[in-house]
Amino acid sequence: MSPTHAAEVRTLLELLARYSHWLLFVVLEVVSLVLLFQFNHYQRSVWLTTANTAVGHINAMEQEVLHYISLGTINEALTRRNLILEQELEGLQWELRALTHDSTYTERLHARQMRGHDLLPAHIVTNSVTHRDNYITIDRGTADGIEAEMGVVSGTGIVGIVYMTSNHYAVVMPLLNSHSHISCRLRGSSYFGYLNWDGRHPLYATLDDLPRHARIAVGDVVETSGFSSVFPAGIFVGKVVAIEDSDDGLGYKLRVHLGTDLSRLRDVCVVRHTFHDELWQLEQQVQP
């Protein structure tokens, strides 16, 4: 042991010796209290009652602290629950609006045009509008009667075409996809073309291949042509906002303001032709 350590130990011992009576005092008091509680029922019961009360208070404080600490988890659970309820509320409001409100001209037109077609409501699970080739996933699949090549519409116009399905989900190729080519026409005329998206603004698409002699004006309504079983004829698509020459100069290229803002879309309907199966079987028969 070094001299420094020896001096420290000596100092400690001197300190203990100087205050040893305090130690003795504490020991004797503890012995007295042990005797007091051991052999006196009254003091023991008072002591236990007081101790129980104190422990109860401490436990209550501990519970409060633990509860406060667990508020984060509770908050997360509440947030999840809130999201679920908001989704339910939105769905119910959508259904309520569909059942009660005075429908607009376009919607009334839709309803009229959709006669002969089943509409299967669906919620959008994932959606994107920022890519060149966007896709939408909906929460309906083959188990709900959804098949590829079915049209998808919303209350404000067409959305796209079912591209791929699984049991409970389906991927939709929306208008905002470079591979989307939907046959459309101008309302009130028989001129038609194909609607394409140039990958720029999600609210604007291009209607190509309109003949040069067609009489077109800005503000004309673009609607589905009905040249397939995907969409019935006359479904609103958008309005013409600009008229340009086509790339080859043989026709017009129309800039169309889409009626459906896909970036804000939450609920859609899948269009199912009432005689889809019959039509499909007929088409299969003529296939080589």
Next chain:
Amino acid sequence: MLITFLSRLLWLLVLIALQMLVFNHIHLLGYATALPYVYLLMLMPKDTPRWQLLLWGFAGGLAADVVSLTPGVGAGAMTVTAMAQPSLLRLFEPKDAPADLEPSLADMGVAPYMRYAAAMVLLFCTAYFALLAFSFFHLRDLALSLVSTFALTLAVCLSLEALRKQPQQHGRL
């Protein structure tokens, strides 16, 4: 040293015998019971080591507990009083008191000694009833018991001191 020890032991036995045979049977008005064994600590000279004070106090209190069937009460109260005795003695001792002052009426004078005795008895009685009642549910009864026991114990202790005046001149406690 042996004589001092035997003398203190004798005082202890006498006080415990008095407690057991006499004062444990006297309960004035149902509240006051003299507890004169605290006198043992009042006798201790100024230069008594603290550890001796504590051990004598604890032993005296424990002996009183045995004869009074109050285990731990007297021992705890006497230990507290023993711890405070040197401080109380310094507080009430006369000026120029010797380092080995023996607390007594003769050496301290009547007034200082009575103040010293009153402080010692009051502290002891307070600690005693605090341990005995162990709560403040019956505050009025507790206060009555404390005050009356304090007065009776002080009176008995002063009487013992008055009786001791002659013998203390022959030997040191």
